[in-house]
Amino acid sequence: MWTEVPASLRAPERVKTRMGVLELVHGVPTEPTAKRLYDHLDFIRGVDAFLHTISGASMVAMRRGFRSAGVDDNATVAIFDPMDAHSLFLTGDTESIYAGTWLDLRKGAMIVQSPPSTVGIVVDFFGRRVADLGEAGPDEGAGGLFLFAPPEYQGQLSEQYFIFKSPTYGNLLMWGSFAAESNRGAAVGALKERIRIYPFDVPLLEDLGLDAEQSATETTEEEPVEDQEEDEDPMRFLSLSGKSLQTIFPSDFRYYEDVDTMIQEEPRAAFGPEILGLLASIGIEKGKPFAPDPRMKAILVEAAAVANGTARAIAFRHRNDAAYLYEGSAWYALQAAGGEHLRNGVRLLDVRAMFFYLSAMRSPGMADDQVGAGFAHALAVTDANGKYLDGGKTYRLTLPPRIPAKGFWSIVVYDPQTRSMLQAPRSPSPSLSSESRDVVPSADGSRTLYFGPAPPRGQERNWIQTVPGKGWFVMLRLHRPLGAWFDETWRPGEIEPVDSVIE
The missing domain is CATH 2.60.120.600 (Domain of unknown function DUF1214, C-terminal domain)
Structure with missing residues (x-):
C-alpha cells in the first residue's frame, strides 16, 4: 500500500504572497518564480547582514573617524573634555571626560597602563567586550597594567599583568572619567600623566623594578612606568573637543563596504561560520574582492535602506x-x-x-x-x-x-x-x-x-x-x-x- 501524501507536503501550483503570485508546476518553480525567489532571498540576507553586523560597522566608522582626526593607532589618545555637538558620536555624554584610541595588535601584544578612578573598556573589531578597565575591571578603579594579546598569540605572557586576549587585531580602547567643573583640568592632566600604551616586550615588569610579589596595579615611586616610556616613545594626546569628527557608520550601500573592510582584516575565527556564511551569501568573503554585479548591488542598495529603516523602528518605536x-x-x-x-x-x-x-x-x-x-x-x-x-x-x-x-x-x-x-x-x-x-x-x-x-x-x-x-x-x-x-x-x-x- 502506498503512503498517502499529506496535503501539507504539497506545493500549490499558484500561491499568492507579498511578492506576488508564485507558480510551482508539479512542485517545481517556474523560471520567473525562481528568479523572483532568489532576488527575495538575496534581499532578506542583505537586510539580515546589516542588522547582525551593526556593532562591527560602527567600529570601522569609529576607527576611520579617529584616524581622520590624527589619532594614530596605539600612539595617540584622543581627549574629549567635554564631548559636544561638534562631533558625530553615538549618544555621547556632555559631563564625562573621554579618552580613547584604536588599539592595533597586528604587530604583537600591547601593554596599556590604565589610570585610576575611570571607567574603561576595550571592545574588539566586532564590538564585543574584551575587557573592562577601572571601576568595572579587575583593578577595581585603582588603575593598573593590562596586557592585550592578539588572536593566535603564542608568546610567553607574564602573569604580573591583567591579561586579555582579543579575538581580533583591531580594538577600540576608551576611558571615561568624571570631575567637578573646578577640577576638570586636573582630571585631564591626570589622564595624560597616567595613560601609556607600548609593546609588550618594552619594557618588561622586571625591568621596572617590580617583583613577582607586587600587584599589577603597583609601580615603584623611584621608577614609574610613564617616566620609563616617556623618553623612548612618548604618548601623544590630542584634544578633539569642539572639533569636527564623524564616527558613525553609513546607512546606504557603503555600509556593506565597511563590513567587508572588517572581514578582510581579521581572522575568520573571530566571526564564526554563521556570520561568515551570511556575509558570503551577499558577496562579502575573506580573501575575495567585494564586487557585486549590477543586479546584486541594486538589491543591496534597497536592503540597506530597508534595514536602516528597520533599525530605526526598533530603536525609536x-x-x-x-x-x-x-x-x-x-x-x-x-x-x-x-x-x-x-x-x-x-x-x-x-x-x-x-x-x-x-x-x-x-x-x-x-x-x-x-x-x-x-x-x-x-x-x-x-x-x-x-x-x-x-x-x-x-x-x-x-x-x-x-x-x-x-x-x-x-x-x-x-x-x-x-x-x-x-x-x-x-x-x-x-x-x-x-x-x-x-x-x-x-x-x-x-x-x-x-x-x-x-x-x-x-x-x-x-x-x-x-x-x-x-x-x-x-x-x-x-x-x-x-x-x-x-x-x-x-x-x-x-x-x-x-x-x-x-x-
Whole structure:
C-alpha cells in the first residue's frame, strides 16, 4: 500500500504572497518564480547582514573617524573634555571626560597602563567586550597594567599583568572619567600623566623594578612606568573637543563596504561560520574582492535602506513592552537585557540591534543592576501623548526631588538622524545636569526642564534649545544610580507639551 501524501507536503501550483503570485508546476518553480525567489532571498540576507553586523560597522566608522582626526593607532589618545555637538558620536555624554584610541595588535601584544578612578573598556573589531578597565575591571578603579594579546598569540605572557586576549587585531580602547567643573583640568592632566600604551616586550615588569610579589596595579615611586616610556616613545594626546569628527557608520550601500573592510582584516575565527556564511551569501568573503554585479548591488542598495529603516523602528518605536521602564510611559531602556543581550539563554536580536544602533560600546556599567556603580540610562522619543518630539514645539519635563544619583545626573538631547547630540545654534552642549550650576530647582527640590526653540520667560537657566524642522530625543543618565532608581520609588516625569510660551 502506498503512503498517502499529506496535503501539507504539497506545493500549490499558484500561491499568492507579498511578492506576488508564485507558480510551482508539479512542485517545481517556474523560471520567473525562481528568479523572483532568489532576488527575495538575496534581499532578506542583505537586510539580515546589516542588522547582525551593526556593532562591527560602527567600529570601522569609529576607527576611520579617529584616524581622520590624527589619532594614530596605539600612539595617540584622543581627549574629549567635554564631548559636544561638534562631533558625530553615538549618544555621547556632555559631563564625562573621554579618552580613547584604536588599539592595533597586528604587530604583537600591547601593554596599556590604565589610570585610576575611570571607567574603561576595550571592545574588539566586532564590538564585543574584551575587557573592562577601572571601576568595572579587575583593578577595581585603582588603575593598573593590562596586557592585550592578539588572536593566535603564542608568546610567553607574564602573569604580573591583567591579561586579555582579543579575538581580533583591531580594538577600540576608551576611558571615561568624571570631575567637578573646578577640577576638570586636573582630571585631564591626570589622564595624560597616567595613560601609556607600548609593546609588550618594552619594557618588561622586571625591568621596572617590580617583583613577582607586587600587584599589577603597583609601580615603584623611584621608577614609574610613564617616566620609563616617556623618553623612548612618548604618548601623544590630542584634544578633539569642539572639533569636527564623524564616527558613525553609513546607512546606504557603503555600509556593506565597511563590513567587508572588517572581514578582510581579521581572522575568520573571530566571526564564526554563521556570520561568515551570511556575509558570503551577499558577496562579502575573506580573501575575495567585494564586487557585486549590477543586479546584486541594486538589491543591496534597497536592503540597506530597508534595514536602516528597520533599525530605526526598533530603536525609536520598540514593539517589546518589556523595553519600557514603566507602564504607559515613554521612557524605555537602552539595554532591555544584560550586556550580552541574553534572556534565559535566548539572544534578543532586536534589543541588540537597538543598542548598537544607538551606542558604540557596551560594558557591565551600562547593563547590569549595580546600585551605586556604573550608569543607568533611560530614553524618550515621544511626549506624554505618544507623539514624536518636535523641535518646533515647547515641552517640559519634571524630575522629582532627590534624584537617585550618587555621582551626577544629566539630560542630553540628540538628533534622531545621527543619534548624536543635537546641533542647536545657541550652544554646542544640548544638555542640563547636576553639574550645570544654572539649573534652578523648585521649592520642593524637583527640577522642571524646558525644551524648545526659545525659552519660556524666566526659564532660561532650565532650558535646552531645539531646532524647528528637526525631531529630537532625550536620554537621562544617572551616574552611580541609587536604590530608588532600581525599585522605581523614583521615576522621571513624562515629557509634556506646553501649549503656549510666555514671551
